Amino acid sequence: MRSVLPILAVLAAIVALWYAAAVWLNSAWTYDQAARAGTEVSFGALVRDTLQQERPVLPAPHQVAKGLWDGVMGQAVTSKRSLVYHGWVTLSATLLGFAIGTVLGIALAVGIVHNRAMDMSVMPWAIASQTIPILAIAPMIIVVMNSLGLQGLVPKSIISAYLSFFPVVVGMVKGLRSPDAMQLDLLRTYNASAREVLLKLRLPASLPYLFASLKVGVAASLVGAIVGELPTGAVAGLGARLLTGSYYGQTVQIWAALFAAAIVAAGLVMIIGAVERVTLSRMGLVR
Incomplete structure (x- = not known):
């Protein structure tokens, strides 16, 4: 168990940095859309939007995991989308x-x-x-x-x-x-x-x-x-x-x-x- 904890700690740090980078890099699109609509964006709304964009600059970890799952398990193995x-x-x-x-x-x-x-x-x-x-x-x-x-x-x-x-x-x-x-x-x-x-x-x-x-x-x-x-x-x-x-x-x-x-x-x-x-x-x- 002790040998696994350092690995999990490093993995958690990487995932946290990845999420932070996704919010930062994808925020430009959110701010641009809010400016066009003439509205303000709260921090919570910013985080939600940047982590669920359809075509993000940097996909969040859960989006990549979903893409992997859909590509492996969500398609027939003979499908051109598999x-x-x-x-x-x-x-x-x-x-x-x-x-x-x-x-x-x-x-x-x-x-x-x-x-x-x-x-x-x-x-x-x-x-x-x-x-x-x-x-x-x-x-x-x-x-x-x-x-x-x-x-x-x-x-x-x-x-x-x-x-x-x-x-x-x-x-x-x-x-x-x-x-x-x-x-x-x-x-x-x-x-x-x-x-x-x-x-x-x-x-x-x-x-x-x-x-x-x-x-x-x-x-x-x-x-x-x-x-x-x-x-x-x-x-x-x-x-x-x-x-x-x-x-x-x-x-x-x-x-x-x-x-x-x-x-x-x-x-x-x-x-x-x-x-x-x-x-x-x-x-x-x-x-």
Whole structure:
């Protein structure tokens, strides 16, 4: 119970600040309407109006919660207004891109560790690739993929993989290099080949680093999938909900889609964390 109280206190403070910010930012509209009507606005009326506007500048927490509830529970999952439907579209691209990014990241990390030329040449390019804003490169990827006849899931997955592979590369390189010289010398005395050193020492030692990087990579992968939906004018996906909400000034819809994306990301990270605990406990690395 004591460990929960600080979390609840911080959450209560955030909600209180959020409500105060909503009253402040939405008050301009209330004062403007009152000035046009030639009336005065009491503090109580101001608070009530700012917390129930249809298109507020900053939706109140209860408005976002209602938008989430209506989007998840208030619609059929096949409805184009359902956040479950749009979430699944984004999640599909996220998982495919995450799988591609993970495989490429692990393969590249193995090559970097075992080949000094790759370490000196490929690694700097991998780092430099992350300096390019994803919003700049996403439209180019979409255009190139469309010219090749690839639309829908694949272009979004490539953008998603672009963001997710770098954390995996960095984490795996660090993990594969984590065994100390004594452990490596021991395997050499057993005349172990490079493949056996990789499978029996380097890969098991890299798993804690891999899982840490996967948690970062899956969150980045979700961001990539959402960004991939923005330049295409997509009609499905959480990115599409953000677009339509911005077009029509539906700020509650925008915030509900943002929170839905955050919930999906948190769920994916929790799943990876659960797999990590099971895997490392069976290896005897955690109790």
